[in-house]
Amino acid sequence: MxxxxxxxxxxxxxxxxxxxxxxxxxxxxxxxxxWRTPPDETKLGVLPDPYRVWLSxxxxxxxxxxxxxxxxxxxxxxxxxxxxxxxxxTDDVMKAWAGLGYYSRARNLKKCAETVASEYGGRFPxxxxxxxxxxxxxxxxxxxxxxxxFNRPAAVVDGNIERVITRLHAIETPLPQAKPxxxxxxxxxxxxxxxxxxxxxxxxxxxxxxxxxRPACVLCPIADGCTARREGTAERFPxxxxxxxxxxxxxxxxxxxxxxxxxLLRQRPPTGLLGGMTEVPGSHWTARxxxxxxxxxxxxxxxxxxxxxIRHVFTHFALELSVFRADLHNDQPPGDQMPGDGWWxxxxxxxxxxxxxxxxxxxxxxxxxxxxxxxxx
Numbered sequence: 024m025x026x027x028x029x030x031x032x033x034x035x036x037x038x039x040x041x042x043x044x045x046x047x048x049x050x051x052x053x054x055x056x057x058w059r060t061p062p063d064e065t066k067l068g069v070l071p072d073p074y075r076v077w078l079s080x081x082x083x084x085x086x087x088x089x090x091x092x093x094x095x096x097x098x099x100x101x102x103x104x105x106x107x108x109x110x111x112x113t114d115d116v117m118k119a120w121a122g123l124g125y126y127s128r129a130r131n132l133k134k135c136a137e138t139v140a141s142e143y144g145g146r147f148p149x150x151x152x153x154x155x156x157x158x159x160x161x162x163x164x165x166x167x168x169x170x171x172x173f174n175r176p177a178a179v180v181d182g183n184i185e186r187v188i189t190r191l192h193a194i195e196t197p198l199p200q201a202k203p204x205x206x207x208x209x210x211x212x213x214x215x216x217x218x219x220x221x222x223x224x225x226x227x228x229x230x231x232x233x234x235x236x237r238p239a240c241v242l243c244p245i246a247d248g249c250t251a252r253r254e255g256t257a258e259r260f261p262x263x264x265x266x267x268x269x270x271x272x273x274x275x276x277x278x279x280x281x282x283x284x285x286x287l288l289r290q291r292p293p294t295g296l297l298g299g300m301t302e303v304p305g306s307h308w309t310a311r312x313x314x315x316x317x318x319x320x321x322x323x324x325x326x327x328x329x330x331x332x333i334r335h336v337f338t339h340f341a342l343e344l345s346v347f348r349a350d351l352h353n354d355q356p357p358g359d360q361m362p363g364d365g366w367w368x369x370x371x372x373x374x375x376x377x378x379x380x381x382x383x384x385x386x387x388x389x390x391x392x393x394x395x396x397x398x399x400x
Contacts, residue, residue: 041245042214042221048244049224057095062220073147073172074105080167081128094123109140117299117377126300131159149173171219178210179222183229189261190233190251197262271341274308275316278348278389285367288376301377303385316345325349331388335381348389
């Protein structure tokens, strides 16, 4: 009995003091990412560019590393500094962001760059409080930038880290109620000499070892202190509150194609869902109400024919759009029926428009391959 109690006590102690084995693992097995400064350099005092850390963290919200890499590289090629991004055309930024989703992030990204450039001389604040004063930066992003870019002892908690900590301590409180406890546990384990590397090590551990399904516990550097591993319950964590069923909304999308192949587009209002992004004309649907699903909402009279339907899932609702196509002659539609905020996008320019994924789906249902960029070579 004494030996069992002793082993449990040892495990509990290691669960609160795991930074050293974790960092040793990270030094050997860290992921190579375009925004990351490797640990052998950070140990020598080389810190990442705060601009690149900020940009990557905003992009990574609700998005995978694999999806973000090419967007990050395109952004930093086009706008290598925060000052360059601040002076960029908003439409160009929205076009570069198209496909990443959660488009309020792109609008706040531009506002934040303008604020840093104009009010802070192009230098990001180096504290959590200072960072949170910037547009679009909340608790998580402020902690991540402070820790990774400035080596501040900030407790960083993303989805990967939530999974690691809830398994390590077998936290039965469901998310999101468990967040304060998780943050406190992270703060308790935080090494003040390498907080940035610790945050990234935790992220890497969750992404590559402590995965949602079939975690590779035998390879985990902190497995000895993990309560869920010891009890064989790792896949139970994190515990989540039951999900509310998402409502499904309906609407229509209208793809007008001119004789030269150009497609009629317009810009959505600057605020709200998909604010400032480009769309084909459609009926008035929202997260709370359906729109018309027939040609009564068409932007002008034409021979509209249904070409299918698409489904897209947003955070709080699903959307089903009936897609209609009309092929027009050069003199159609009549000038007085042309939407005042519309423009024609040629087949060459259409793939580069600021089209969110839902609108790309609608256009593809009417014109297969239209939104795909041609492969080089």
